[in-house]
Amino acid sequence: MHDPASSRFGDSCLSPEPPAVHAKVLRDELVSAAEWVAQYLNELPQGPVSRPLPPQERSLLREGRLRQRGGEFDSVLDFVRNEIAPYPTGNGHPAFFAWINSPPAPAGIIAELLACAINATCGMGESALMDLERGTVRMLADLAGLPDGAGGVLTSGGSMANLLALATARTWFLTRRGSGTGPDFDRDHARLTLYYSAQAHMSVAKAAACIGLPAHRLRPVATDTHDRLDPAALRAAVTADLDEGLLPFCTVTTLGTTATGAVDPLEPATDLCRSVGMWHHADGAWGGLGAGVPALAPRYAGVGGVDSLTVDPHKTLSVPVGCGALLVPNPEHLHTAFAHQASYLTAGEPDALQWLSHATIELTRPGTRALGLWATLHHLGRDGVTGLIEHYLALADRLRERITAEPRLQLLAGGPWPVACFRITDPDGGDPDALHTRIARRVQDNRRAYLATVAVHDRTVLRAALCNYRTTTDDLELLIREVLHAADAEQSAAGTDQPPQHR
Template sequence: IRWMADAAGFPETAGGLFMGGGSAANLTAVVAARDAKLQPEKRLDGTVYVSAETHSSALRALAVAGFLPGQIRRVAPDEAFRMDTDDLARLVEADLAGGRRPFLVVATAGTTNVGAVDPLDRIAAVCERRGLWLHVDGAFGASALLSPARRALLKGVERADSLAWDAHKWLFQTYGCGALIVRDRRRLEQAFRVETDYLRDGDLPGAAPNFWDLGLETSRPARALKLWLTLQTMGTEAVAAAVEHGFRLAAWAEDEIRRTPGWGLVTPASMAIVTFRLNDGGLSAEQADALTLEAGRRLERSGFAFVGATRVAGRAALRICALHPDATERDMRETIRRLDAEARASRKELAR
């Protein structure tokens, strides 16, 4: 936890705990923010700010924590699918003027769909000016903090109050190895500590932290062990190089898409993610949607590669999220070439 807090640039007051994943981390952060910023009798006055690209787990966390749909503000995205800070500031000021209590912004470092990173520095400035808690959902993208060449993409994360970070994504662990880091570990104790007579063994001098005081779980597996073992075996520089490799994989895919007639980028490579679709002028929008998705299905059935399907700005697209350290430039380029071949074959079949 200390290693992750240092990577994020958090102060010595920071702390946190491992948990099942980003969903649990987002819920834990929402509860900590609620209890730090809202008096119980004022909770129905609280307002939260999310974007169109905020992960569904954060929205679910808000519901579980007792917030109603009318308390959640959707901040407009910019042209790169990032949270628009001007719209955020406008919504916060409007709620303050209306007697509401803005208390939490959920920003994202590496959105699931397109890999967008919200402008964390500017969002932090809005939060600091009005005393809001800034939570950064970095379940996927926080691992870029380990790459010296890429950590600037997350500039401003060090100003956040909390950070979700899943080691079972871009730190190559098996499932069930998420973490929440908070800049002031006392905030977790204030939200979750319950006084009991039978859980006092951790209060003894020199005892390890009582992690059951920091979150929802009392019984917990040793989730940190596998990440610790990976770091001890590979070393942090090798792990950072593997993270950096994901950026290169997506860039190679993007380059091959640009070289392939009839295909176009929807969003350029960002945080190891690139989205794209057929844009042949001879196809209607509906035909392009159908053939784009069919090319992905045919490639999967061939056994060569799986490319995910999604929608971006209301249109069908294919999505590559390339993280595997053993994947190569040839793998990425060949994936695009085979997708193109599958699309052409499918189009010929439809023309018969």
């Protein structure tokens, strides 16, 4: 009688059953996948920036129907090649300027594959990848300008890092007041108040909602003419709330705002936080590593004095998507907020290091973040990190120069981080905000370049962010041409008598 287990475990003459495959089959498919990846990345700049997913294809992907019998192992690559890769978001293309989404660094691609094969969790137990995460976090903290002894934890991105930061700040604040639990917790938690720049990323307000802060206790603080948080307005808001009997517990500054690339002043915010007993969190998802760049360093004075800092390596460093970080000068604050015990989880020897799950809400954590980050940093080195950021800054300067030199375009905002916000000069008639939305859509639909819109000073503007290491000045020229062509098309569609001015 045939033993069903023999084909899986005992009889080497029979094909192994899924999920197992023969070693040669796995090798051949890995080689094929590697060849396809290299070709895909090499040809990417020559293709369209984006391609809409046909409705019928979208429906098939969404159905999620699983066949009764398994499919062929070698069909996985075919599926990706034919059904997934042709319809990208666009952020791998050098003419993609819409969002702060970077292409994957080659070293990170290889590292993520290797980490998947090892498949160690970086949450519980001890593994080399967990210690590697501790080391790469230390590298990031050093690059960011935090003091010796700083630590932290890798996250899925800036949104999760900001959530962890606010939860840590709440625990720290209430514990210091002696109201970390019981009725005192309920009383004080109902008065907690959060402050952040009006230009802060939306993940800050979302994180506040996740830890139970209602919208009426969130304080978006006014910004100055350079889109930076106004320290005087912050102090006035905090003072007013203290007079009302509320509990200001945390201020969030932003290092590299999404809309315009502004950097909030750090030292005045820290001084205020120290004087009233607040936590100072800096959201540097995009711009958290600016302290090591000579052109940016003066704006980062005092970064070592913040209580926590978000950094997104998958933005600034092109680590593959899914790698953010929360950095803290005092890692014990994370352990106080998140360490929990269970009888089925013991940390081994009494003097063993805290598991990384004790510094976050995740227990199961992938090793891809640590190895992808380490490989990218290893390939770049400290000089390479600085050079990469300086490449983006130089491109942004060039783009702003081209916009300023073009009579039909007006530069409205941008910097110091690499972003340019601009508009068509004196559009003829109609709603200028709607016009710029349509121009952006036309550029996107033409698929040769891709940019988005954003609200700046209550006006809808075109926004181009520079975060692709493969972008060149030729791509900037292409973007300018595409915007002007789209403006001409809008002018023609409006039926104006004026001939197009772009040549």
